[in-house]
Amino acid sequence: MKIAILGGDGFVGWPTALHLSDAGHEIHIIDNLSRRWIDTELGVQSLTPMDSIQERTRIWHAETGRRIHFHLIDLARDYQIFKSWLVQNKPDAIVHFAEQRAAPYSMKSDRHKNYTVNNNVNATHNVLNAIVETGIDAHLVHLGTMGVYGYSTVGAAIPEGYLPVGIDTMSGETVKQDILYPANPGSIYHMTKCLDQLLFQFYAKNDGLRITDLHQGIVWGTHTPQTERHPQLINRFDYDGDYGTVLNRFLIQAAIGYPLTVHGTGGQTRAFIHIRDSVRCIELALKNPPARGDKVEIFNQMTETHRVKDLAELVAKLTGAQVAYLPNPRKEAPENDLVVNNEKFLGLGLDPTRLEDGLLAEVVDVAKKFSYRVDRSRVPATSAWTKEIAPRINRDPEGKSLKSVS
Amino acid sequence: MKIAILGGDGFVGWPTALHLSDAGHEIHIIDNLSRRWIDTELGVQSLTPMDSIQERTRIWHAETGRRIHFHLIDLARDYQIFKSWLVQNKPDAIVHFAEQRAAPYSMKSDRHKNYTVNNNVNATHNVLNAIVETGIDAHLVHLGTMGVYGYSTVGAAIPEGYLPVGIDTMSGETVKQDILYPANPGSIYHMTKCLDQLLFQFYAKNDGLRITDLHQGIVWGTHTPQTERHPQLINRFDYDGDYGTVLNRFLIQAAIGYPLTVHGTGGQTRAFIHIRDSVRCIELALKNPPARGDKVEIFNQMTETHRVKDLAELVAKLTGAQVAYLPNPRKEAPENDLVVNNEKFLGLGLDPTRLEDGLLAEVVDVAKKFSYRVDRSRVPATSAWTKEIAPRINRDPEGKSLKSVS
Ligand SMILES: NC(=O)c1ccc[n+]([C@@H]2O[C@H](COP(=O)([O-])OP(=O)(O)OC[C@H]3O[C@@H](n4cnc5c(N)ncnc54)[C@H](O)[C@@H]3O)[C@@H](O)[C@H]2O)c1
Numbered sequence: 001m002k003i004a005i006l007g008g009d010g011f012v013g014w015p016t017a018l019h020l021s022d023a024g025h026e027i028h029i030i031d032n033l034s035r036r037w038i039d040t041e042l043g044v045q046s047l048t049p050m051d052s053i054q055e056r057t058r059i060w061h062a063e064t065g066r067r068i069h070f071h072l073i074d075l076a077r078d079y080q081i082f083k084s085w086l087v088q089n090k091p092d093a094i095v096h097f098a099e100q101r102a103a104p105y106s107m108k109s110d111r112h113k114n115y116t117v118n119n120n121v122n123a124t125h126n127v128l129n130a131i132v133e134t135g136i137d138a139h140l141v142h143l144g145t146m147g148v149y150g151y152s153t154v155g156a157a158i159p160e161g162y163l164p165v166g167i168d169t170m171s172g173e174t175v176k177q178d179i180l181y182p183a184n185p186g187s188i189y190h191m192t193k194c195l196d197q198l199l200f201q202f203y204a205k206n207d208g209l210r211i212t213d214l215h216q217g218i219v220w221g222t223h224t225p226q227t228e229r230h231p232q233l234i235n236r237f238d239y240d241g242d243y244g245t246v247l248n249r250f251l252i253q254a255a256i257g258y259p260l261t262v263h264g265t266g267g268q269t270r271a272f273i274h275i276r277d278s279v280r281c282i283e284l285a286l287k288n289p290p291a292r293g294d295k296v297e298i299f300n301q302m303t304e305t306h307r308v309k310d311l312a313e314l315v316a317k318l319t320g321a322q323v324a325y326l327p328n329p330r331k332e333a334p335e336n337d338l339v340v341n342n343e344k345f346l347g348l349g350l351d352p353t354r355l356e357d358g359l360l361a362e363v364v365d366v367a368k369k370f371s372y373r374v375d376r377s378r379v380p381a382t383s384a385w386t387k388e389i390a391p392r393i394n395r396d397p398e399g400k401s402l403k404s405v406s
Numbered sequence: 407m408k409i410a411i412l413g414g415d416g417f418v419g420w421p422t423a424l425h426l427s428d429a430g431h432e433i434h435i436i437d438n439l440s441r442r443w444i445d446t447e448l449g450v451q452s453l454t455p456m457d458s459i460q461e462r463t464r465i466w467h468a469e470t471g472r473r474i475h476f477h478l479i480d481l482a483r484d485y486q487i488f489k490s491w492l493v494q495n496k497p498d499a500i501v502h503f504a505e506q507r508a509a510p511y512s513m514k515s516d517r518h519k520n521y522t523v524n525n526n527v528n529a530t531h532n533v534l535n536a537i538v539e540t541g542i543d544a545h546l547v548h549l550g551t552m553g554v555y556g557y558s559t560v561g562a563a564i565p566e567g568y569l570p571v572g573i574d575t576m577s578g579e580t581v582k583q584d585i586l587y588p589a590n591p592g593s594i595y596h597m598t599k600c601l602d603q604l605l606f607q608f609y610a611k612n613d614g615l616r617i618t619d620l621h622q623g624i625v626w627g628t629h630t631p632q633t634e635r636h637p638q639l640i641n642r643f644d645y646d647g648d649y650g651t652v653l654n655r656f657l658i659q660a661a662i663g664y665p666l667t668v669h670g671t672g673g674q675t676r677a678f679i680h681i682r683d684s685v686r687c688i689e690l691a692l693k694n695p696p697a698r699g700d701k702v703e704i705f706n707q708m709t710e711t712h713r714v715k716d717l718a719e720l721v722a723k724l725t726g727a728q729v730a731y732l733p734n735p736r737k738e739a740p741e742n743d744l745v746v747n748n749e750k751f752l753g754l755g756l757d758p759t760r761l762e763d764g765l766l767a768e769v770v771d772v773a774k775k776f777s778y779r780v781d782r783s784r785v786p787a788t789s790a791w792t793k794e795i796a797p798r799i800n801r802d803p804e805g806k807s808l809k810s811v812s
């Protein structure tokens with residue numbers, strides 16, 4: 001297949017590109033490299049030393065003889081350029097990672113809120129619009145998030161996208177209907193993914209587009225078999241307060257002797273998946289497209305759930321680290337249960353990497369190995385969800401005021 | 407109260423500004439005049455001769471001694487200017503009409519789809535973002551549409567925003583919960599209103615904003631007591647295939663001896679409200695804001711429902727016009743029932759203008775009176791919902807090919 005990977009320079013996009021190239025597909029990465037610019041804006045960098053995309057694809061070719069093509073296009077702004085690209089290249093499938101994906105970054109300031117809404121809604125809508133306009137029959141696979149669900153408060157398991165509900169009719173009966181799970185996003189970033197969902201639903205219904213939306217859990221881990229083939233193919237690893245996700249942050253904190261920072265009670269349950277499984281799920285989704293005229297296919301792309309505080313304790317036990325409980329910068333319920341259905345990918349043969357099995361390797365091979373590159377001042381999370389919360393979180397667990405670094 | 411009317415130069419915004427000014431409020435219109443530019447783009451004009459906004463406000467002052475202030479701001483693009491305006495003016499309430507509001511226009515081409523998504527999502531998000539950022543405690547009243555519901559297929563009445571459903575839990579019980587009505591929009595325009603809804607829900611929850619969303623039916627009629635005070639205060643009246651709404655189009659078609667154009671079977675049921683009632687509803691909503699921390703207050707702003715074909719027959723009977731059945735440019739179910747709850751506004755004292763009572767006056771005072779200004783070539787609807795539908799609709803009921811005018 002000829003596959004376009006939108007956002008293929010990112011944390012999940014890059015190993016996906018390699019995995020699919022390795023499997024024999026013709027891969028085209030489209031990216032505006034905005035994530036690298038955000039590193040510059042925040043003054044942070046990947047823990048792992050990451051080469052330019054041009055250099056990475058050159059190394060991949062030298063190692064494997066396979067070409068990955070790179071195209072610098074801003075999907076949110078360059079609609080006409082993307083449309084021309086589509087007409088010339090006619091991909092069979094498009095995998096869409098190209099969005100601003102950090103919840104804390106999306107809440108940093110009004111400018112960051114606007115940027116996230118603008119970038120994500122326009123990127124997604126431009127892609128849909130261009131597919132219809134060009135008449136290209138490409139299967140669109142989008143990376144969504146478990147965060148669109150906003151977690152059930154009534155004690156029902158989280159279904160794969162569609163919730164069966166009973167609706168009382170005027171004639172007095174109760175009719176069962178499957179509805180898109182009622183969205184209850186927890187940040188501007190998550191909200192853009194809910195907006196995406198409605199765009200997908202509309203374009204599938206009105207224009208018959210074939211769309212798969214993957215509601216992904218938090219991705220952890222760094223290496224895949226392909227990224228390990230050469231040091232310069234290494235994947236990015238974010239540990240800063242904005243882009244670092246909870247488990248990767250615990251690992252690096254443990255490696256540098258920094259307290260593991262748990263926000264609030266740590267009673268929030270989250271869903272997780274290893275990067276190796278994430279790229280496999282995307283391949284499975286590509287192999288199982290919906291038919292034209294079908295509603296949007298939705299998979300829950302996660303393999304296990306954990307309470308944040310249990311995760312911290314697990315990492316502490318493995319490494320001897322301390323756990324520090326800090327005020328929560330997020331506006332969210334302090335505790336929640338989370339039971340998630342993920343039968344669809346298991347049914348298609350996914351065999352998950354368990355957290356217990358992969359964690360120690362990750363500490364040794366990545367966190368410890370590259371810990372000399374860590375900037376401690378970038379570890380604390382400083383983005384507050386509301387103006388009331390902001391004054392409460394300006395201290396880090398090492399006791400220094402954070403005003404100077406934020 | 408000091409009230410900002412966003413989009414106050416438009417069809418509903420202008421009479422609302424006059425009505426609220428008449429009631430003693432301090433009125434500030436904010437508008438980028440994009441609707442006048444779209445008239446220019448399409449080569450259409452209001453049936454009624456409409457003065458500039460500067461001239462209209464001058465006449466209002468001369469007639470009543472009251473000032474309506476006008477500020478030229480693009481809410482989708484000029485975030486910083488709007489923010490400064492808010493800080494300087496600190497309105498008590500903001501009424502938000504400022505969106506591209508024609509479904510056919512939103513489906514005209516890929517450019518029009520992008521424009522509609524961009525303009526509407528950014529305008530709404532900028533307003534919310536700026537209210538939070540400035541800390542202004544203004545009640546936001548937004549004009550939504552009945553079209554967000556996408557019409558019940560199970561035979562339940564359309565509730566006011568929130569649908570009570572039964573959800574089966576893991577413990578085997580069924581729990582009742584109110585959810586935002588599952589969105590099923592029929593055009594890009596309607597979809598932007600569904601995106602708006604999620605933005606409102608998030609900002610009410612995260613930042614405690616006080617928000618009222620009015621799910622409005624199709625507005626008909628032209629005059630209000632205020633617009634009738636001087637010929638130059640007259641409201642706009644759109645009759646073209648993009649902006650003209652169904653009833654106003656029938657009236658003008660009848661007035662010029664053009665067949666009443668029913669698309670498809672005419673079996674679609676729609677909700678209606680007279681412009682006089684629309685401005686009163688907005689005043690009622692302003693008087694009854696939700697409290698800080700409440701969920702978004704939603705009213706159905708409509709007073710009656712009719713099948714399109716029954717409306718055509720009613721107008722035909724009144725005027726002797728012919729009815730022409732044409733291919734439907736929209737992708738929609740050919741027939742639908744629609745039962746809408748609107749107890750909230752009735753409970754607050756709304757006394758509706760019935761279609762039967764107002765229709766003849768509208769034919770005589772507006773459609774017949776200004777029929778000399780009609781451009782017949784602008785009457786047919788030419789925007790198709792999909793590429794498959796487009797070739798079927800390029801004929802008008804007078805038998806001429808429409809290629810030349812579109
Ligand atoms: N990392 C996770 O834990 C996780 C969890 C759930 C869902 N997801 C989703 O998976 C996707 C990929 O996540 P990631 O961690 O790889 O993020 P990332 O930020 O590392 O990668 C995103 C890539 O998209 C590019 N991009 C952003 N906007 C663009 C635009 N307008 N035009 C072109 N390129 C653009 C960026 O430059 C970057 O290379 C995202 O959509 C994210 O929401 C990620």
Ligand SMILES: NC(=O)c1ccc[n+]([C@@H]2O[C@H](COP(=O)([O-])OP(=O)(O)OC[C@H]3O[C@@H](n4cnc5c(N)ncnc54)[C@H](O)[C@@H]3O)[C@@H](O)[C@H]2O)c1
Nearest residue numbers: 413415416417418438439440441481482504505507549625
């Ligand atoms: N007219 C109807 O039948 C009807 C029915 C249901 C809902 N509504 C809603 O009511 C609202 C008003 O409708 P209308 O018929 O008066 O529409 P309209 O097009 O006549 O008025 C909208 C006004 O908003 C302005 N505007 C648009 N984008 C703007 C931006 N980015 N910045 C500043 N100003 C901007 C336009 O210039 C115009 O004056 C719309 O939101 C519409 O969706 C209308």
